[in-house]
Amino acid sequence: MSQTDWTTSLSAIGLATLSLIAFKVTRQVSVYCLPSSLPRYNQSGNNWAFVTGATDGIGFGFCEELCSRGFNVILHGRNQEKLNRRVQELQAAFPERKTGVVVFDVVDVVNQEVDRIAAQVRDIIGAQGKLSLLVNNVGGEMRPAVMLRELSSSDVDATINMNARFTAQITRLLLPFLEERHEDGPSGFVMNVSSFSCFGLPYLSIYSATKGFVTTFTRALEAECRAEGRGVEVMGLLVGEVRSGSYKVEETLFIPKARTLAQAALNRIGCGRVMVAPYFWHWVQSVSFEIFPRWMLMKFSVEKMKSIRANVEKSQKSK
Ligand SMILES: NC(=O)c1ccc[n+]([C@@H]2O[C@H](COP(=O)([O-])OP(=O)(O)OC[C@H]3O[C@@H](n4cnc5c(N)ncnc54)[C@H](OP(=O)(O)O)[C@@H]3O)[C@@H](O)[C@H]2O)c1
Numbered sequence: 001m002s003q004t005d006w007t008t009s010l011s012a013i014g015l016a017t018l019s020l021i022a023f024k025v026t027r028q029v030s031v032y033c034l035p036s037s038l039p040r041y042n043q044s045g046n047n048w049a050f051v052t053g054a055t056d057g058i059g060f061g062f063c064e065e066l067c068s069r070g071f072n073v074i075l076h077g078r079n080q081e082k083l084n085r086r087v088q089e090l091q092a093a094f095p096e097r098k099t100g101v102v103v104f105d106v107v108d109v110v111n112q113e114v115d116r117i118a119a120q121v122r123d124i125i126g127a128q129g130k131l132s133l134l135v136n137n138v139g140g141e142m143r144p145a146v147m148l149r150e151l152s153s154s155d156v157d158a159t160i161n162m163n164a165r166f167t168a169q170i171t172r173l174l175l176p177f178l179e180e181r182h183e184d185g186p187s188g189f190v191m192n193v194s195s196f197s198c199f200g201l202p203y204l205s206i207y208s209a210t211k212g213f214v215t216t217f218t219r220a221l222e223a224e225c226r227a228e229g230r231g232v233e234v235m236g237l238l239v240g241e242v243r244s245g246s247y248k249v250e251e252t253l254f255i256p257k258a259r260t261l262a263q264a265a266l267n268r269i270g271c272g273r274v275m276v277a278p279y280f281w282h283w284v285q286s287v288s289f290e291i292f293p294r295w296m297l298m299k300f301s302v303e304k305m306k307s308i309r310a311n312v313e314k315s316q317k318s319k
Pocket of ligand 1 (some may be wrong): 052053054055056057058059076077078079082104105106107108137138139140162193194195196239240241242243244245246247258
């Protein structure tokens with residue numbers, strides 16, 4: 001090949017690479033610009049959403065955001081008193097919206113009658129009511145930043161029950177409600193809260209694994225609902241750090257407050273992704289998972305987890 005041929009070939013490869021990068025970036029950025037299709041799920045202005053883990057953090061952020069966008073909300077939690085307080089706050093801020101509560105300790109999901117929740121939901125929304133959104137938000141870990149061998153048998157079970165088992169059970173129970181067709185448009189939407197920890201983070205092994213469950217569950221259910229064509233859509237959220245009820249860190253550009261995350265998540269409905277980082281700056285952070293080698297990311301994660309652990313130990317000693 002002559003030098004001119006080489007130059008032409010390399011220019012063509014360079015141009016193709018740049019076009020591919022430009023295409024990928026534009027496609028990704030468009031996810032954050034498209035209008036939300038959430039209003040399609042509440043054309044009557046009287047539909048219901050069910051939010052798990054609704055008494056604090058991101059879950060309560062979802063409740064506030066959904067009420068502000070015209071949904072009635074069923075709040076799930078484990079503490080009746082706290083649920084009542086949150087309902088009062090919502091009623092004061094959104095007097096035209098209806099609310100209901102479901103009390104269920106998800107850690108104990110194996111021993112309790114989970115199927116009773118279906119009857120409770122029917123009672124709350126009434127025979128003619130329409131449940132069109134399920135937000136599977138409840139989750140977390142029992143003890144932050146500890147080694148697997150430091151966890152007790154019940155710590156392990158509790159984390160699995162809270163993040164994985166209950167999510168699967170409540171979705172199974174509420175899918176028939178979401179599939180009910182009403183004159184006012186499409187049926188229902190399932191939103192599952194996963195986490196960047198599903199990539200597998202040290203000192204969070206069980207929690208990371210349960211978020212892997214949520215991610216794969218989301219992908220499988222989305223394909224199943226699409227194949228069945230009953231009008232239910234499914235989307236999972238890849239969430240980075242958020243200031244919340246149990247994670248009281250300082251708010252920064254990369255650590256939004258809970259309601260901001262909920263707002264971003266509802267804005268992503270209809271973006272065409274099965275798994276999405278709903279908050280733009282979390283997506284920017286997540287690019288590092290693609291660019292940097294795993295050893296480098298893990299080195300950073302280990303440092304971060306050790307500093308979280310040191311803070312937890314310091315605050316325990318000062319109590
Ligand atoms: N915050 C973050 O940085 C972050 C990052 C990635 C993913 N996420 C995910 O986002 C979701 C929400 O996290 P968050 O930080 O907002 O949580 P949070 O502030 O700790 O709130 C958790 C909610 O779940 C409820 N809950 C806890 N244990 C329960 C149980 N055994 N039975 C029933 N309800 C229970 C809590 O009730 P009480 O009010 O009674 O405690 C509260 O309403 C989780 O799935 C979490 O894994 C969070």
